[in-house]
Amino acid sequence: xxxxxxxxxxxxxxxxxxxxxxxxxxxxxxxxxxxxxxxxxxxxxxxxxxxxxxxxxxxxxxxxxxxxxxxxxxxxxxxxxxxxxxxxxxxxxxxxxxxxxxxxxxxxxxxxxxxxxxxxxxxxxxxxxxxxxxxxxxxxxxxxxxxxxxxxxxxxxxxxxxxxxxxxxxxxxxxxxxxxxxxxxxxx
Ligand code: 5GP
Numbered sequence: 001x002x003x004x005x006x007x008x009x010x011x012x013x014x015x016x017x018x019x020x021x022x023x024x025x026x027x028x029x030x031x032x033x034x035x036x037x038x039x040x041x042x043x044x045x046x047x048x049x050x051x052x053x054x055x056x057x058x059x060x061x062x063x064x065x066x067x068x069x070x071x072x073x074x075x076x077x078x079x080x081x082x083x084x085x086x087x088x089x090x091x092x093x094x095x096x097x098x099x100x101x102x103x104x105x106x107x108x109x110x111x112x113x114x115x116x117x118x119x120x121x122x123x124x125x126x127x128x129x130x131x132x133x134x135x136x137x138x139x140x141x142x143x144x145x146x147x148x149x150x151x152x153x154x155x156x157x158x159x160x161x162x163x164x165x166x167x168x169x170x171x172x173x174x175x176x177x178x179x180x181x182x183x184x185x186x187x188x
Contacts, residue, residue, distance in 0.1 A: 002042055004153060005188055006036060008176055014184045019100060023034070024068070026125055026153065030063045038175055039067020042123060042151045045173050049148045050119045053077055055140070057107065057124055057132050065123040066154055072121070079136060080108040082136045084169065096135035100142045107135045116144035127174060128154040130161030131136040137170065154178060 013021040025031035042064065055077045056065035062078060069076035082105065097104045114120070122136045133150050150165055154175035158181075159175045165172050168170050180187045 001038065003034065003037055004176045007031070008154070009186060012186055014181045014186060018158070018181050020126075020154065020156070020178065020181060020186070022125070022154070024163050026063065027060050029045040030136045033061075035063040036067045037187075038064045038153055039069075041175060042068040042121075043071030043172070046121050046149055046151065049121075050149045051121045052118045053114070054121050054123055054143075055079065055114075055136055056122070057081070057136060060126075061124040064125065068121070068123050068151065075113075077109065077113045077120075079139065080109070081105040092139045094135050094142070097131050099126075099131060107132075107139060109139045113141065114140070114143040115144050117142070118145040119148045120145050121148045123152070125152075125153050127155045127165075127172070128159045128163035130159075131166060133161065137165075137168070149173065151159040151175075156181075 003098055007025055011024045051072055051074055053074050054065050054069040056062055057079045058081055059061045065076050092109045093106045095104050120140050121134055145176050149171035151173045153175050155177045157177050157179050162172050
C-alpha cells in the first residue's frame with residue numbers, strides 16, 4: 001500500500017540487526033487514521049473467506065487488527081505473551097522466540113475464545129522469521145480451528161517468514177514489502 005510505504009519512508013528508522021523502528025506510528029505512538037486505513041484494506045483483501053475471528057499477538061498487532069476485525073464484523077482475539085494469573089480457564093500454549101528481543105515466551109490462548117468451527121485470520125505488524133505467526137498457527141491447530149490466512153503490515157522479504165508459511169499452504173498478504181535495509185536505506 002502506497003500510504004504505508006510513504007509513512008515508512010518518512011518516519012521509519014533503520015536500526016542495527018535489520019530492525020526497522022516504527023515507534024512513531026505503529027509500536028509506541030499509534031497513527032489511528034493510518035491503522036484504520038490498513039485495517040480496512042486488510043479486511044477487503046480477506047473478505048469472502050468465511051472468517052469468523054481475527055487473531056493477533058499482544059501488543060503491536062492490536063491496533064491494525066482492531067480495525068480489520070471492525071470491517072470484517074467479527075471479534076478480535078489477542079494472544080498473550082505471558083499466562084496471566086487471571087486466566088483461570090484452560091489454555092492452549094506454545095513457545096515462541098522473539099526476533100527483536102532475542103527471548104522466548106509462551107504464547108497463550110484461553111480455550112474459551114476459539115472453537116473448531118472458527119475460521120481465523122492472523123494479523124500482525126511485522127513478518128520477519130515467521131516465528132510469531134507460526135506460533136499463532138500452532139495454537140489454531142491445537143484448537144482444531146481453520147486458518148484463513150496471515151496478514152501483516154510490513155514484510156521483511158529478506159527473512160524467511162513468508163517461505164515458512166507458504167510452504168505450509170498458508171496464504172500471506174503483506175501491505176508493505178521491504179526488500180532490504182542496507183546502509184540505513186529502506187528499499188521496497
Ligand atoms: P517474526 O516472529 O516473524 O520473526 O517477527 C515478528 C515479530 O517480531 C513481530 O510481531 C514484531 O513485533 C517483531 N519484529 C520483527 N522484525 C521487526 C522489525 O524490524 N521492527 C519491529 N519494530 N518489530 C519487528
